[in-house]
Amino acid sequence: MAVGELPLPEFYPIQGVRLGITSAGIKRVGRQDLVLIEAAAGSQIAATFTQNAFCAAPVQIAKKHWQTNTQGPLYLLINTGNANAGTGTQGLEDAMATCQGVAKLTQTPVESVLPFSTGVIGEPLPVEKILHALPQAYANLDAHQWVQAAQGIMTTDTRPKGASLCVQIDGQNVHLSGISKGAGMIQPNMATMLAFIATDAKLDAQILQKLHTRAVQKSFNRITVDSDTSTNDACILIASGQGAHLQSEAALQAFQQALETLQLALAQAIVRDGEGATKFVEVCVEQATTEQEALQVGFTVANSPLVKTALYACDANWGRILAAVGRAGVLNLDVNQIHIWLNDVCIVEAGARAASYTEEAGSQVMQQEEIKIRIALARGTVHASVWTSDLSHEYVSINADYRS
């Protein structure tokens, strides 16, 4: 299941960035499961990685290689079908072996290769299959294969996810293209699911990382499907530097905004395709004292199994929303000041059922596929949103059947 239609966009190719796809037969024969992304010499890479203490072998190596300054082109190697997580020392050796395969093929130092894996946890990575398939991925590197790459990184996703933008900054066209994957084990924590984004803009490396981190905090770090943080999350931003050179404060702000728009689209695409999702829900918390407080309430509501099953049942069960707000751990919360809306229907005023509320109005909102739960805390002026899906029978079926 997935919420609404969400076709892939027309991708703008990014000067200096090429993508190669092939089938290594990692989990299923014939499946396109191996993606190689090349960033030309001179590219900058910004990155965020999972904060899960059990971070997977490829994440550990990608982090290390990313921190090493190398000349020449950079390569991202991504496989699906196997997460290479919980695999101990062997896992690290296996991830390194695939990096060495790319290094040899491309005549670059091994530190130029960042590995990424997604799929089942705890199985040994089939290194031979990957090494065997690499030359084909390298041979078909092409700037126009974003669609194929989006398909090549899917796991339990029911559809590929991508976004692409062209914005005018300082009179020059700046292009951004990105792909993401993920449907379950989704509550990225200061990191994200797998997402790969590229731009042709030229930016100072430190500024690029700052803009990237800020955008991730406002997009991927505000979604949850099931409150579980993956071992393999990573979000990579390549700036090839072959296009507009952005330096002024105004230009950087414009770029930040474009980057946030793109990342939010990719993050929301993950929620819309959340495992078993039948609803796409924004939980917007207003009148909070701090962003942290707003997010705390937002995530408590978004992760409540009782709120999520009520959403699935199209039941305007405001009592469960109220109970979740009440247990979110906000100090000295005055519950008699709280207002809650479902889209435009006020369901709670001053901490109790709104006088104007009718079951019929609530029920009408709940029939919709996209719902906004708006919670006003009457404490301050800060607001923040998180995005989530519902908890359906299919979520249970998928995770009782699939071995992640």
Next chain:
Amino acid sequence: MAVGELPLPEFYPIQGVRLGITSAGIKRVGRQDLVLIEAAAGSQIAATFTQNAFCAAPVQIAKKHWQTNTQGPLYLLINTGNANAGTGTQGLEDAMATCQGVAKLTQTPVESVLPFSTGVIGEPLPVEKILHALPQAYANLDAHQWVQAAQGIMTTDTRPKGASLCVQIDGQNVHLSGISKGAGMIQPNMATMLAFIATDAKLDAQILQKLHTRAVQKSFNRITVDSDTSTNDACILIASGQGAHLQSEAALQAFQQALETLQLALAQAIVRDGEGATKFVEVCVEQATTEQEALQVGFTVANSPLVKTALYACDANWGRILAAVGRAGVLNLDVNQIHIWLNDVCIVEAGARAASYTEEAGSQVMQQEEIKIRIALARGTVHASVWTSDLSHEYVSINADYRS
């Protein structure tokens, strides 16, 4: 669904405590839904209440009355079918009206009456029905009606829950009897679901509260069905003082142990009857530096939807357990030291799949109804357990159908 058989025990009557049951027709005509408990003059009452900021009207009034010193007998009035939560000022007035009904009937001050409600959130309490039924509950007060009272406080529970003990302390028999209810919206936070416990022991009031709070922390505060903390939780301990007078340190320790045993039995009975539960699971975290740390890891694993669906599927999915441990927020966790067992089968050693592990052995454990997940952190010497159930299709069905 519920895990295993769990018949009610033979209840020891408690000198000084009587229970009356009747049908007020709150949600369904004919259902026994109103319970009155009388504690004779001289009784002490210890209590813990929900920490949910949206605590229900009856909880607010019960707290206030509990803090008032009154002479004479005390009364607990408990209704099921309606939680009187999220009902604003009207809810407070309604709860007070039922207290006044009891006060008038029993010729006691209104502060002697503590109200408790459980059931649907946000509906007005049918005060008239309750007032009409009260005389019958009062008329049939009897020390031998624990079974009927356990049935009279059920909501989505599939069976009544109770425990009863007689222990010898200082050569005297001390009796403890208790009942509890709850199946969903269960992660009591420094409080509990509805539970009513009585003893004939005589204890100093401050000591009684201290022993009660400690027992609650080790029992009701260590269970979770779905991570949601109810608006109406309360756990009440009545000491009628008509039996043994406990004063020595050794006597108090013996009483503390008996109380913990009883409360843990009641708390575990709630988990065994967790909504849609097919498994009863202990998550035992060992070698932690603090109890807080052990509980943090325990609850993260116990609340993970991915771990819970794997339990439902009888899938020994150690990768999901490992991922949950990794995101539990333990600072400087060395994942390469971690060991995990399912009952006696070692599944993870030194952070990766155990060499001795076979799918067959894992699968055999997972077929069982009762499973112990043991996680050794290799950081310290403290251990603590939490108890939980699995996440099944029936949990979704129950909560998509039932309006809590």
